[in-house]
Amino acid sequence: MTTELRVLDPSEWDRWYGVLELAFGGVPEAPEERQLWRDLTEFDRFLGVWDGDLCVGTSGAFTFRLTVPGGASVPAGGVTMVSVAGTHRRRGILTSMMRRQLDDLRAAGESLAVLTASEPEIYGRFGYGVAAYTARATIDTTRVRLSVPEGTDGVVLRQADLVESSAACEAVYARLVPTRPGLLAPMPGWERVALLDPPDQREGASPRLCVLAERDGEVVGFTHYSIKPDWTFAGATGAVNVHRLFGLDPVAEAALWRFLCSVDLTSEVRIQSRPVDDGWQHLVSDVRRCSPTLRDSLHVRLVEVGAALEARTYQAPVDVVFEVEDAFCPWNEGRWRLVGDAKGASCVRTSDPADLTLSVRELGSAYLGGTSLVSLAAAGRVRESREGALVEASVAFGSPVAPWLPHGF
Known part of the structure; x- marks a missing residue:
């Protein structure tokens, strides 16, 4: 053949x-x-x-x-x-x-x-x-209560047409893109993905709906959701499916979560994909009643090790030599010296002794700050040659917020 x-x-x-x-x-x-x-x-x-x-x-x-x-x-x-x-x-x-x-x-x-x-x-x-995980959950709204921050009552919620509100929603998302690793910058045509709602994929739920969160006339958040009605002999047991939710501040997000948890004739809120450190987990009265689960989401591959490590910053000063193994892209193999901090970084080839040895796969896992090099070392996938180098690099590679991919592609 x-x-x-x-x-x-x-x-x-x-x-x-x-x-x-x-x-x-x-x-x-x-x-x-x-x-x-x-x-x-x-x-x-x-x-x-x-x-x-x-x-x-x-x-x-x-x-x-x-x-x-x-x-x-x-x-x-x-x-x-x-x-x-x-x-x-x-x-x-x-x-x-x-x-x-x-x-x-x-x-x-x-x-x-x-x-x-x-x-x-x-x-x-x-x-x-x-490099990034996503969280799913089902909030039992018959047993769980929300404690929202001060100022939530000042957010005005408004039902909006899904298509007509698209530009306002995408503007909110665009402002949030720099704030979390893993988010994808808006690209022409991709706003249509959020509006895709084939009837044969709804599994008995309503068409997608949109609620905007506004403050002083400005859109500060939105949610896309659908409602799946259901009834038992005892009464309504419908579900709210959360497809998207973004807010420019915690108060706007809390207002949207409170709305979703209070939709009439429903008893649960199904969260399909959220960051693993999302704030809703601290609004609920009983996270056990929300059944959170994790799943791998974004996989990262460094095509050019030096350029990729120079493209991000580091939350603590780092000066470490990596011995990189990469049989599939051999141009990445060898020793690289990474020097960086919160202002910038350089990563160049070096003949200095290696401090850490790992494959390009481990660098991909750690790249967005959601997986620690210490954790990978515990699995035998990162080897330390200079004492202290592992902790130094692991702290530097971290991120204050967890990476998250908001949609598939």
């Missing part, structure tokens, strides 16, 4: 996307969802593997800017839509796509690659590390 890997031509998109749908269960997407992803496709960054006229592999990359510790917005390739036909596995197709993709990202000057994984075990061998 001979296969050809090539850049996707627009005329091939429907066949290409059909292979992707089959790999993810074979259920066709709603026409509006399919059209959205076609519109967002950057054809010069998407790849297909072909066996004759048959597409047997798919992958792509979106152009993103990712917030890193310190607030900088760094170019990153958003790896997406990766699949290999079940008939063509174990033939090196995935490896060939990952190889081409990382080479292309490097040539484009992007020092980071990011992705969300349908199966997390796949991407570690290509140098990706889990």
Whole structure:
């Protein structure tokens, strides 16, 4: 068998996307969802593997800017839509796509690659590390009460049309982008993702709804949610599904949470994705009744070690030499000296003795400040040669707020 890997031509998109749908269960997407992803496709960054006229592999990359510790917005390739036909596995197709993709990202000057994984075990061998987690929860509003901060009553809430309010909501989100690692800067067309609401994916819930939070006539927060009605013989047991919630300050967010927890004819609030350090956990009277769970979210791969480590800042002074292992991208292998603080950093090659030895995967996990190098060392994945270097680097790499990816791609 001979296969050809090539850049996707627009005329091939429907066949290409059909292979992707089959790999993810074979259920066709709603026409509006399919059209959205076609519109967002950057054809010069998407790849297909072909066996004759048959597409047997798919992958792509979106152009993103990712917030890193310190607030900088760094170019990153958003790896997406990766699949290999079940008939063509174990033939090196995935490896060939990952190889081409990382080479292309490097040539484009992007020092980071990011992705969300349908199966997390796949991407570690290509140098990706889990850098951010997301939290889910279900608040039992029949048993849980909220204690909101002073000033919450001064926030005015207003029901708004989902589409007509989109610009105001995106403006709130844009102001928050520099405040948390992992957030993606707004890109043209991506506001449509938040509005995507195919009826066949609602699972009995209402269309998506929007409530704006306002203070002195200014929009200071919003939530997108839906309501799933349900009844028992004893009464209503509906649920509120929280799709998005952002506030410019704790008071605005608290007002939105209080609203969601008091929607008529409901008994629970289902939180689908929030930061692991989100403030709602400290508003509730009993977090046990909220059943919080964690899941891996954003996986990060350093395409260019030096440029990536220089792109962020460090919450404490650091001067450490890393011995980096990276068999898949050998240009990263070797010793790198990182010197940095809260104002900036430099990371250059050095012949000095290594203080810490680790693979590029561990650097990816620690990059956004959500996974500590000390924790990785406890699993044997970081080795210390100079006493004290591990704690020094681990503290420096940390972030005051947990990284979080607000939406998939």
